[in-house]
Amino acid sequence: MPAPLPLFDAVALRTLEARGIALLGGDPGVLMARAGAAAWRCVRKHWPQAARIVVACGPGNNGGDGYVLARLAREAGREVRVLRVAEPASALAQRACTAYLAAGGVIAGELGEADLIVDALFGIGLSRAPEGPAAALIAAINAHPAPVLALDVPSGIDAGRGCALGVAVVADRTLQFLARHRGLRTGAALDHCGELELAALDLPADVFEGLAPAAWGYRRDALAGFFPLRPRDAHKGRHGHVLCIGGDAGSGGAVLLAAQAALRCGAGLVSVATREAHVPALLARCPEAMVHAIEGTAALRPLLARADVVAVGPGLGQGEWGRALLAAALDSGKPRVLDADALNLLAERGADLRPEDVITPHPGEAARLLGVTTAEIQRDRFAAVAALQARYGAVAILKGAGSLVQADAGAPAVVCAGNPGMATGGMGDLLTGCIAALRGQGMSAADAAVAGALLHAAAGDAAAREDGERGLLPSDLLPWLRRLANPMRR
Numbered sequence: 001m002p003a004p005l006p007l008f009d010a011v012a013l014r015t016l017e018a019r020g021i022a023l024l025g026g027d028p029g030v031l032m033a034r035a036g037a038a039a040w041r042c043v044r045k046h047w048p049q050a051a052r053i054v055v056a057c058g059p060g061n062n063g064g065d066g067y068v069l070a071r072l073a074r075e076a077g078r079e080v081r082v083l084r085v086a087e088p089a090s091a092l093a094q095r096a097c098t099a100y101l102a103a104g105g106v107i108a109g110e111l112g113e114a115d116l117i118v119d120a121l122f123g124i125g126l127s128r129a130p131e132g133p134a135a136a137l138i139a140a141i142n143a144h145p146a147p148v149l150a151l152d153v154p155s156g157i158d159a160g161r162g163c164a165l166g167v168a169v170v171a172d173r174t175l176q177f178l179a180r181h182r183g184l185r186t187g188a189a190l191d192h193c194g195e196l197e198l199a200a201l202d203l204p205a206d207v208f209e210g211l212a213p214a215a216w217g218y219r220r221d222a223l224a225g226f227f228p229l230r231p232r233d234a235h236k237g238r239h240g241h242v243l244c245i246g247g248d249a250g251s252g253g254a255v256l257l258a259a260q261a262a263l264r265c266g267a268g269l270v271s272v273a274t275r276e277a278h279v280p281a282l283l284a285r286c287p288e289a290m291v292h293a294i295e296g297t298a299a300l301r302p303l304l305a306r307a308d309v310v311a312v313g314p315g316l317g318q319g320e321w322g323r324a325l326l327a328a329a330l331d332s333g334k335p336r337v338l339d340a341d342a343l344n345l346l347a348e349r350g351a352d353l354r355p356e357d358v359i360t361p362h363p364g365e366a367a368r369l370l371g372v373t374t375a376e377i378q379r380d381r382f383a384a385v386a387a388l389q390a391r392y393g394a395v396a397i398l399k400g401a402g403s404l405v406q407a408d409a410g411a412p413a414v415v416c417a418g419n420p421g422m423a424t425g426g427m428g429d430l431l432t433g434c435i436a437a438l439r440g441q442g443m444s445a446a447d448a449a450v451a452g453a454l455l456h457a458a459a460g461d462a463a464a465r466e467d468g469e470r471g472l473l474p475s476d477l478l479p480w481l482r483r484l485a486n487p488m489r490r
């Protein structure tokens with residue numbers, strides 16, 4: 001089974017850098033030389049025809065990597081121009097710049113024509129939003145038609161948190177050095193990195209000893225590990241009875257989608273508690289579900305008693321009906337997956353959830369749950385998901401590009417799948433159903449949250465590959481949920 005990717009933050013990267021330098025005899029220039037050489041290999045591999053290369057160098061060691069690359073490209077006969085926003089400020093960058101100039105390199109005044117732009121302005125040392133000439137150069141790079149290779153980090157992106165501190169380079173490819181940055185896998189960063197590549201700089205594996213990753217990245221290939229073959233003697237009673245609660249007036253489709261997703265993800269039985277008006281339509285569309293008209297908590301309690309796991313929230317509304325049903329679900333003692341209006345109500349009324357429960361807010365719901373703005377959530381999605389888990393006591397999923405899952409005080413999981421076609425009403429309802437189904441089949445809340453979010457994102461990618469991202473509907477994912485949740489029986 002492919003292991004999840006270890007992802008690191010800037011603190012760990014600095015530790016790795018120090019260990020690597022010590023291991024290489026104490027000269028920090030050796031690592032920079034390797035980084036520059038790796039960047040040059042990357043240019044030759046991906047842009048072999050690029051005759052005119054512009055390298056934008058910043059004042060720190062990221063700029064130093066750029067000077068090394070510029071010298072190597074020049075020595076290989078490419079036409080190279082270095083643009084810079086400030087003189088080198090670090091001794092290492094100064095050394096690399098001097099070597100570039102000594103080899104006959106030139107510093108240019110303007111971007112001009114180029115076949116490739118290399119962004120070596122800022123890496124993990126970015127400490128504030130780029131301003132003045134740096135901001136202007138980033139804007140000019142983004143407006144230029146040439147492809148862009150970012151060294152280590154697209155300049156302007158915070159590599160630990162994933163946000164853009166201000167204007168930030170939009171790259172076609174980002175070559176990370178030493179280890180993968182966790183911030184490049186979530187939030188705004190995803191629109192800036194392009195393809196991600198790693199140059200590990202040939203350090204022995206023991207530099208990682210005792211260094212805990214700051215997150216774990218799960219890609220589609222990790223799915224198989226969560227979905228072993230079912231035993232031949234399986235029967236429906238073993239695969240969990242999911243109760244989906246929701247669908248107030250006007251929102252019946254939400255609870256239907258959750259129920260369908262639960263069925264396609266392998267739930268043994270699915271019951272739905274919804275408004276009476278929705279019952280015929282739900283039964284017509286999904287005869288596999290047991291659909292109950294529920295007008296109050298008295299009728300809900302026996303359903304709760306029979307369920308193994310409760311999915312509450314899709315289309316629940318925030319009226320008296322929804323409040324009463326949520327209260328009953330919270331009293332039931334059953335493992336719960338809470339989404340949508342259940343979260344909005346939770347933000348208002350508070351509740352102590354348990355580690356067996358899962359909450360699945362999008363950034364707006366997360367903002368309400370934490371009493372902050374959506375922009376604050378997006379500025380540090382890692383901090384936000386940790387705060388959600390700590391405050392509510394449940395496994396927390398912060399949805400959005402690069403969904404994050406925080407199960408406990410340890411490193412979160414990052415879902416490295418999904419696409420913007422999934423920003424459609426109803427997608428979250430599917431996710432709720434997926435997670436509930438996996439809980440019902442015996443997965444822990446932590447595993448069900450990671451596997452459910454990954455399955456959902458991978459199904460979205462598969463469906464988008466068929467007909468495109470625009471116009472992708474939640475129901476388009478249903479057949480893919482099934483396909484991806486089933487390993488092939490040989």
Ligand SMILES: NC(=O)C1=CN([C@@H]2O[C@H](COP(=O)(O)OP(=O)(O)OC[C@H]3O[C@@H](n4cnc5c(N)ncnc54)[C@H](O)[C@@H]3O)[C@@H](O)[C@H]2O)[C@@H](O)CC1
Pocket residue numbers: 013014016017018020031032035058059060061062063064065089090121122123124125126127128129130131134151152153177178
């Ligand atoms: N971590 C490692 O082991 C390695 C790091 N290397 C490179 O070194 C980089 C880190 O180098 P540094 O620590 O020097 O940091 P950076 O080069 O990322 O940036 C720091 C410099 O930029 C300035 N600065 C920060 N934010 C600014 C802003 N908004 N506007 C204007 N100036 C700003 C700082 O004052 C400092 O001079 C990595 O990203 C990577 O590219 C490589 O040489 C290879 C090995």
Ligand SMILES: [K+]
Pocket residue numbers: 062119120121122123150151152153154155
């Ligand atoms: K950079």
